[in-house]
Amino acid sequence: MSEPAILPTDLARTAIDPHAYAEWDGLLDTFDHIRSTMPVAKIVPEDPDLFEPFWLITAYDDVMRISKDNATFLNNPKPVVFSLKQAIEFSRKATGSNMLVDSLVVFDAPIHPKYRKLTQDWFMPRNLKRIEAEIRDLAARTVDRMIGLGPQVDFVKEVAGPYPLRVVMQILGVPPEDEPRMQMLTQQLFGGQDADLSGTGMENMTPEQVVQLVAGAVKSFEGYFAELAEKRRANPTDDVASVIANALVDGEPLPPRDMAGYYIIVATAGHDTTSASTAGAMMALANDPEQFARVKADRSLLPGIVEEAIRWTSPVQHFMRTAAKDVEVGGQQIKAGDWMMINYVAANHDPAQFADPRRFDAARSPNRHLAFGAGAHQCLGLHLARLEMRILFEALLDRIEAVEPAGEAKRATSTFVGGLKSLPLKITPA
Template structure:
């Protein structure tokens, strides 16, 4: 069976950080792919060929089958050939993973490590911290209103509130939060000249890997000290759980220990920040929708779920086929690399009515921004709770809300969202 090949402009768009920053043009390319080549191979000069998976059903099928689609054998995030080669030469066992966290693990390691903290992120346990989160939300809203009547909501509010929540739960003191925010932006925004460590455009794989290694080393240094403290002085926080956990009868190896902290510290706030800013952007565009949700009695669940779909902060993950398998009518061969494009899946016309409309009243919002299956986001319940509480505390205290300039998205193929959202508001 001959593999279908994507047109060059589609293949180029899905690997281009600038395209994800422009967003609307990217969606045109992905809509074409869903309609004409929903599972086809993208060929680019500097990247190994990979299957672009654009339809919701195919993404779900691959996600629920980790036995045949591995996370750990190739990079889990799109990486060019030179970058992968450099990473393999520099990593233990030549595995190519600069970070080894839950995201890069397959069975049996994945579930062993996931179970260490999974109970912390279940709804029953989160009720215990709900009032702490509400206090942080109120403080955030107080600060926003005091500094008003204008702000960059993405920078001044959305990036800080989820950070404060996850750092509080993790056990990082408030004075270290700016450092964690900076390092997260440098990690996830490594291709964006406004956010990365060098504040310059990345022009080579060597430059990109070197810059990421500096960021990872900073994380490792910080969390190494935190581990030593929590082993000597345990507390009621996740850092204590991770620092004192055992795997197969021994302490977590240093590499996996650092990866565990990093995935919670980074994914625990950057993605929630993006969805929160996405919700406020749409409310600022739609006065009737804003009026509806500023009613304290309104149920915010539909708004939150639609904002998560609309924003899709984690834009893709890669998988590798362990064996020959048919997906979506195509034969994927053992060793093939696949991009699960969640941006496309969350606009699939076969699943979402009028997918390019922001509609909080979708009767069954099947968004897949948190992934699906064994690797579904560990913190998805916390993210929804954080967003709900902030909307409950913020919206009733606003009389008006409007944009004062053009929003701007992060230029990144992996984790995206708004990096600028200029708004004007009046307090109620």
């Protein structure tokens, strides 16, 4: 049997360095090189106490295969997000689990399909029509506010961040006065590696500090949603919070930790990822006046704008899987119990699947990207994300004559959920 393909140290560092994900073009250069030479490569830490060795998967076909085969490639028993051993140990001591939050993305069958089914109908297009008018009203008010602040605005701060946050908070029944708290906790949960987003003021946090910051955010989330669940059990409404609070699985209510995880994944994933895709689309259009004019004149291109933005930005940048049995992937022998990183950034920029993948093309077809995942764990809120983005861009295109960069766009320092954290634009109203 041939020796496993071990990724050279310098390339391995890039794959797990949060700062590398803030330097987008350099990151894509690295993934292009890895994909063309070692599409399935093992990353072995220089210090064995730092993290467990794992396989990095960068080719589209391999990532798609792993995403769809949930029997061979498990979300448990190891962490579903790349984690240092120190962080895993902290989580085990604090919660008894490898992850600080046990949510839908953590569970495998038979638990996962039972939990997913609880809210799946709520997020289907036919049900989302009930809230479409509210989303349109919010989009219009968001664009009005942006224009009132102009002509120069930070699009992330004023539009891409608050708009999807308000949508998901309405769905959960969280009042507007609590939204700043939800935003702060989400940034600490997903942006703990970025000093600007975490709000710590520390430029170089230690791994222990990052874990403690995230743990504090999780505890705050759990306390908030425990109170919300109690209210919804006493007085149910038609929001998602009521569905979760009163759900029964095999005749029993959700355990408190699982219920908290359900609330947290809806609250956080429901806006941070949509925010990143929305900002990415706007940056692409600001840098390409010809494409902006084409979409403004032909609104049939809007679904393409949305889909391409989600591929191009790939807000969820990776997930981890654990092999349930010995299996071959990309010519490499993966052993039962091996840890694997399926990297969506690399897969969504694979030229074997996407011609000229770094180009933002609203007319790209087909566009079978993996930004929502695939198979049983495909993003529960994908229809909501598409609806939110389409409605917002309809409002933007109605009210804006032109848009152009007004400064340097900056990306978040994060290996897990990433995207733009700042996007200065000059807006010309219609």
